[in-house]
Amino acid sequence: MDKDLEKLVATHAADEHPPPAHVVQRWHTAIDDAAALERQHERAPRVHWHPGSFFWGVAVTAALAIGIGIGIRVADDGVPRGVPSNPGVLVSNPQPQVVPAAFTRGLQVHLRESQQQIADLGGEADRTALVLQLIGQNRMYELAAEANGAPKLARVLRAFEPILLQLAATDIAPEDAEALRAQLAFELNVMLTKLARDASDDTQTT
Amino acid sequence: MNKLMKLPVFVAMLALSGTSIAQSDAHNDADELKIAALEALISAPPERALPLANKVLAADNSDEVKERALFILSQIDDPQAQATLVRYAREASGSLQEEAIRMIGIGGDAAALAELGAIYSAGNSDVRDAVLEAYLIADDKQAVFEIAVNADNTDDFEEAVETLGAMGASDELRELRSRTGVSESLIEAYAISGDLESLLEVARDGSDADMQAEAVEALGIIGGDQVNAELVEIYRAATSEDIREAALDGMLIAGYDEGVLQLYRSSQSTSEKKELLEYLVMMDSDAVWEIVDAALEGGQ
Numbered sequence: 212m213d214k215d216l217e218k219l220v221a222t223h224a225a226d227e228h229p230p231p232a233h234v235v236q237r238w239h240t241a242i243d244d245a246a247a248l249e250r251q252h253e254r255a256p257r258v259h260w261h262p263g264s265f266f267w268g269v270a271v272t273a274a275l276a277i278g279i280g281i282g283i284r285v286a287d288d289g290v291p292r293g294v295p296s297n298p299g300v301l302v303s304n305p306q307p308q309v310v311p312a313a314f315t316r317g318l319q320v321h322l323r324e325s326q327q328q329i330a331d332l333g334g335e336a337d338r339t340a341l342v343l344q345l346i347g348q349n350r351m352y353e354l355a356a357e358a359n360g361a362p363k364l365a366r367v368l369r370a371f372e373p374i375l376l377q378l379a380a381t382d383i384a385p386e387d388a389e390a391l392r393a394q395l396a397f398e399l400n401v402m403l404t405k406l407a408r409d410a411s412d413d414t415q416t417t
Numbered sequence: 418m419n420k421l422m423k424l425p426v427f428v429a430m431l432a433l434s435g436t437s438i439a440q441s442d443a444h445n446d447a448d449e450l451k452i453a454a455l456e457a458l459i460s461a462p463p464e465r466a467l468p469l470a471n472k473v474l475a476a477d478n479s480d481e482v483k484e485r486a487l488f489i490l491s492q493i494d495d496p497q498a499q500a501t502l503v504r505y506a507r508e509a510s511g512s513l514q515e516e517a518i519r520m521i522g523i524g525g526d527a528a529a530l531a532e533l534g535a536i537y538s539a540g541n542s543d544v545r546d547a548v549l550e551a552y553l554i555a556d557d558k559q560a561v562f563e564i565a566v567n568a569d570n571t572d573d574f575e576e577a578v579e580t581l582g583a584m585g586a587s588d589e590l591r592e593l594r595s596r597t598g599v600s601e602s603l604i605e606a607y608a609i610s611g612d613l614e615s616l617l618e619v620a621r622d623g624s625d626a627d628m629q630a631e632a633v634e635a636l637g638i639i640g641g642d643q644v645n646a647e648l649v650e651i652y653r654a655a656t657s658e659d660i661r662e663a664a665l666d667g668m669l670i671a672g673y674d675e676g677v678l679q680l681y682r683s684s685q686s687t688s689e690k691k692e693l694l695e696y697l698v699m700m701d702s703d704a705v706w707e708i709v710d711a712a713l714e715g716g717q
Contacts, residue, residue, distance in 0.1 A: 362525065362556075370523045370554045390481075397452060397485050401459045405492060408460055 312410070314359045319406050321352050325371075326399045329392055332378075338388075342379035346372060367402055371395065448482050455485045463493045471501060484516040491520035499529045506536055515547040522551030530555055537564060545573065549580045562589040566596060575602040582606025591615055599628045608638035620651065626659060633663035637670030645673045652680060665696050674702035681708065 325345055332338045349368055356365035377383060378391045455473065458466045466489065473486040487505065490498040502524060505517035518536065521529045530552070537548040552560045558581065565577035579602060581589050590606050597603075599619055607616045616639065619632035633651055636644045648671070652664035668676050674697060681693040694712075697705050 366523050366525050366554050366556070369556070370519060373550055373553075393481075394484070397456060398488055400456050401488060401492065404456065404459045 310359055310361045310364070314355060314361070315406055315410060318352055318356070318364065319403060321348060322399050322403050322406070325349070326396060326403070329378075329395050329399070332388075332392065339379050339381055342375050346375045346379070349375065364402075367398070371398070448479055451478065451482045452485050455482070455489055458489050459492060463495045463498075467493055467495055467498055470498075474501065474505070480511070480513050483513055487513075487516050487520045488523075491523040496526075499524055499526045503529050503532050506532065515543060518544070518547040518551045519554065522554030525555045530557055530560065534560065534563070542572075546576070549576060553580055553584055556584065558584055558586040558589050562586070562593070565589075565593055575600075578602040578606045579609075582609040585610045587612040587615070599625065599632075601628070601631055604628065604631045604635050607632075608635040611639055613639050613644065617647065620647070626657065630659045630663040633660060634666045634670065637667035637673075640671040640673075644671060645676055648673065649676045649679065652676075665693075669696060669700060672700065674700040674704065678702065678704050678708075 325348070328341060328345060332341060349371055353365050353368040353372075356362070356368060374391050374395055378388060378395075383391075451473065455470070458469060461469070470486045470489045470493070474483050478486075487502065490502055499521070502517050502520050506514060506521055508514075509517055518533065521533060533548045533551055537545050540548065549561060549564070552558075552564075561577050561580050561584065565574055565581065568574035568577060574597075578590070578593065578600075581593070582605060587607075587610050590603060590610060590612065594603055594615065604616065604619060607619070613636075616632050616636055619628060620636060621629075622632075623629055633648070636648055645668070648664045648667045652661055652668075655661040655664060665677065668674075677693055677696050677700065681690055681697065684690050684693060690712075694705070694708060697708065
């Protein structure tokens with residue numbers, strides 16, 4: 212026992228934490244799977260969405276959002292701007308309703324900031340963290356859109372997520388990343404213009 | 418200049434979008450201009466935007482430009498826009514087809530979404546993924562459920578189940594279990610969708626030891642106080658090493674080092690203490706040094 216502990220202490224002092232063999236094996240399997248996916252990507256010129264990436268992206272995003280609470284922009288009261296403070300109340304209301312102006316304004320801010328962050332995306336390590344942060348924010352606004360009776364906006368926001376997940380991948384080719392950024396920039400611009408138009412129409416009719 | 422005032426200029430640009438450009442160097446610039454023009458189209462009334470977007474699609478433009486036109490169509494509230502998207506989802510190929518499918522998801526039109534079933538059946542794996550993505554965007558859980566139920570191979574089934582998990586489709590996933598039995602992909606989907614009740618049922622069911630161990634480990638993904646207490650209880654009640662190990666993996670995933678510490682302190686077995694200590698080291702628990710110190714002192 213003393214010998215084992217000495218070994219353990221020495222290992223820990225060297226900051227090495229060797230995991231059990233079965234855990235290592237699981238990691239290797241995951242890496243092999245990822246490598247196989249990458250090989251598939253190399254064969255196909257276009258970056259494809261894969262349900263698995265979304266599936267695990269959701270897990271990663273949830274962990275980030277819940278566990279470490281990264282980057283979700285919060286107002287003074289701890290609630291993201293434009294997001295309802297009590298989602299449960301709003302979720303339970305299935306009636307079609309006018310989209311609240313406060314939500315629309317919050318969404319416009321979110322889209323503009325997303326646009327800016329995507330345009331400024333830097334190196335690989337930064338990119339992954341930043342894009343995962345964007346996914347967390349996007350998810351909040353998607354839920355808020357549903358809660359505020361704006362299913363069309365919720366669908367568009369949901370459509371951004373698979374693209375963002377592809378962009379977050381560390382093994383994405385630069386030209387693929389550029390294509391995805393261009394696509395997102397276009398779609399964000401269109402949505403911002405549409406939201407501004409709708410807001411302007413509302414102002415003119417009231 | 419106001420967006421609406423710019424519109425006539427962009428309309429003129431789009432009207433020229435079918436014109437071929439001889440010099441290849443100019444292609445990128447021309448595409449950028451067309452994309453900017455398409456972007457402005459969202460300001461136009463539908464009756465004006467629709468024919469222009471259709472014109473871009475019919476002309477000899479790059480896929481990138483056409484894909485942007487498809488996005489504009491997805492934002493036009495007009496049955497003709499949906500009809501064009503369905504036609505491209507059926508008849509186009511490659512990225513253009515996949516983008517048209519995605520746009521049907523964004524549009525959320527029930528009739529257009531219904532067309533995707535046949536496109537899924539006839540499509541290759543990329544098309545099938547695109548259809549699943551479209552259903553996910555449209556939040557059409559029933560359609561994905563039907564795909565899972567009717568899947569004739571493991572890959573299609575698993576991808577549909579993963580999509581249901583990402584959609585938080587707990588009811589559909591429970592129904593799938595009653596029809597197809599438990600599988601690894603279903604367990605993962607329960608975890609991702611946060612269906613603790615279903616996961617606990619599998620975790621407590623000893624009829625299939627492999628699936629039970631998978632479920633116990635997956636509990637860690639959900640995490641929380643109830644899961645933490647369940648994992649400790651499962652560990653203590655386990656009759657096999659696999660389940661004990663799965664419970665520890667679950668605690669590792671959930672980051673519940675207090676539970677592992679609790680087990681360490683109550684353990685009377687040296688080999689078990691060793692294993693628990695290894696987990697605490699992996700979890701970077703603050704209690705590790707205290708334990709190491711006590712063990713070196715000859716205590717517990």
